[in-house]
Amino acid sequence: MMQLRPVHMKIAVVGGTGHCGRGFILHWSREHDIIIGSRKAEKAEKYSEEIMGYLGDHGVKAEVAGMDNESAIASSDLVVLAVPYRFVESVTKDLEESYSDQIVISLIVPMSRVEDHFEYTPPPQGSAAVLVKDLLPSTVKNVSAFHTISYTVFQDLDRTLSGDVVICGDDMASKEVVADLVRDIKNLRTLDGGPLKMAAQVEGLTPLLLNISRLNNIKDAGISVIEG
Amino acid sequence: MMQLRPVHMKIAVVGGTGHCGRGFILHWSREHDIIIGSRKAEKAEKYSEEIMGYLGDHGVKAEVAGMDNESAIASSDLVVLAVPYRFVESVTKDLEESYSDQIVISLIVPMSRVEDHFEYTPPPQGSAAVLVKDLLPSTVKNVSAFHTISYTVFQDLDRTLSGDVVICGDDMASKEVVADLVRDIKNLRTLDGGPLKMAAQVEGLTPLLLNISRLNNIKDAGISVIEG
Numbered sequence: 001m002m003q004l005r006p007v008h009m010k011i012a013v014v015g016g017t018g019h020c021g022r023g024f025i026l027h028w029s030r031e032h033d034i035i036i037g038s039r040k041a042e043k044a045e046k047y048s049e050e051i052m053g054y055l056g057d058h059g060v061k062a063e064v065a066g067m068d069n070e071s072a073i074a075s076s077d078l079v080v081l082a083v084p085y086r087f088v089e090s091v092t093k094d095l096e097e098s099y100s101d102q103i104v105i106s107l108i109v110p111m112s113r114v115e116d117h118f119e120y121t122p123p124p125q126g127s128a129a130v131l132v133k134d135l136l137p138s139t140v141k142n143v144s145a146f147h148t149i150s151y152t153v154f155q156d157l158d159r160t161l162s163g164d165v166v167i168c169g170d171d172m173a174s175k176e177v178v179a180d181l182v183r184d185i186k187n188l189r190t191l192d193g194g195p196l197k198m199a200a201q202v203e204g205l206t207p208l209l210l211n212i213s214r215l216n217n218i219k220d221a222g223i224s225v226i227e228g
Numbered sequence: 229m230m231q232l233r234p235v236h237m238k239i240a241v242v243g244g245t246g247h248c249g250r251g252f253i254l255h256w257s258r259e260h261d262i263i264i265g266s267r268k269a270e271k272a273e274k275y276s277e278e279i280m281g282y283l284g285d286h287g288v289k290a291e292v293a294g295m296d297n298e299s300a301i302a303s304s305d306l307v308v309l310a311v312p313y314r315f316v317e318s319v320t321k322d323l324e325e326s327y328s329d330q331i332v333i334s335l336i337v338p339m340s341r342v343e344d345h346f347e348y349t350p351p352p353q354g355s356a357a358v359l360v361k362d363l364l365p366s367t368v369k370n371v372s373a374f375h376t377i378s379y380t381v382f383q384d385l386d387r388t389l390s391g392d393v394v395i396c397g398d399d400m401a402s403k404e405v406v407a408d409l410v411r412d413i414k415n416l417r418t419l420d421g422g423p424l425k426m427a428a429q430v431e432g433l434t435p436l437l438l439n440i441s442r443l444n445n446i447k448d449a450g451i452s453v454i455e456g
Contacts (some may be wrong), residue, residue, distance in 0.1 A: 163456075194443060
């Protein structure tokens with residue numbers, strides 16, 4: 001049976017005013033409706049003005065909305081959780097009534113700095129992605145992605161990202177939707193990383209890449225899976 | 229102060245008659261003394277004959293010895309533990325009297341097959357590398373490496389490996405020795421992955437790469453860290 005995929009989606013970027021959320025807004029606002037979510041609606045609205053200005057300067061005419069997280073999530077088909085690990089409960093469990101059957105992308109990485117390096121510090125569930133799944137209603141479709149790209153490059157429309165985005169999840173149709181969204185971003189390749197449980201191995205790549213970057217003087221490190 | 233590095237080393241490949249050990253013997257026997265270790269000396273001796281034949285067919289004239297694991301380890305400067313995870317105790321704790329101050333490279337990955345995919349199943353210590361360290365005398369220098377290369381390509385002198393070898397360990401001098409050994413293998417790049425504790429994130433790449441390989445039809449997958 002042929003699968004029909006949504007061409008035009010409503011995408012809520014929760015934590016959209018932060019470092020990690022910006023790239024999604026910039027890259028996906030050409031083709032999709034973006035709703036920036038923040039704890040305070042005014043902050044999201046103000047940021048949406050700024051980002052529409054930046055987009056305009058880059059020749060992109062797009063409407064970007066700003067709302068509080070609850071409204072952003074409730075209005076969307078797909079939610080990007082672009083928040084630091086410490087906010088994981090406040091954007092899932094605490095807002096569970098805003099969720100229905102969205103696809104939820106977690107790019108959250110539990111990690112901490114120990115002396116001069118970063119370590120991966122997952123919760124007992126094994127990964128942030130599985131924790132998110134446990135905290136959200138079972139009607140939501142959980143996908144894990146975007147742990148292995150440079151957010152510095154991602155949030156700069158004058159630069160071109162490269163590398164692989166590894167997508168993990170248990171629902172193949174949702175993974176396909178996310179893979180299509182990755183393909184909307186010039187030059188990125190999408191790879192199926194298997195079930196959501198494998199997200200632990202992909203999340204762990206973020207601290208590893210940060211350390212490799214510093215120790216080997218590789219700027220804005222990403223990853224590419226190569227054929228032998 | 230200038231560091232002096234051993235140019236010509238005595239390298240024991242424990243589990244050298246198996247799938248993962250073969251590549252080290254083939255690639256390092258040009259420049260170093262290789263001792264194949266096995267539980268039975270005769271098996272190692274027989275395999276050394278076979279491998280010297282294969283090397284000769286490829287224009288490499290090298291002496292490769294075969295011994296039981298105890299003798300191989302005791303005779304060496306550096307030990308490669310090329311055994312499956314289930315043998316980790318039998319080549320460390322059970323042979324601890326053979327070890328003195330060698331550099332020990334662990335490429336061991338604790339993983340298991342669950343339905344159609346592989347999962348990383350580390351011990352309570354967090355990784356095989358840290359378990360190996362805990363099981364060996366404290367005079368040994370532990371290094372973790374070679375988890376992200378294709379062993380199919382590695383054991384075939386007619387093919388050229390590519391990609392990155394991520395080296396983890398707490399002793400910088402030992403990591404430098406291993407990095408030099410990686411450079412002896414044509415086309416491989418070596419990356420410092422940080423302290424031994426980070427080995428968990430590198431070991432986890434093996435099952436992830438096996439799954440990515442199957443799901444995305446990428447043959448003999450390896451990894452390359454790219455600059456953004």
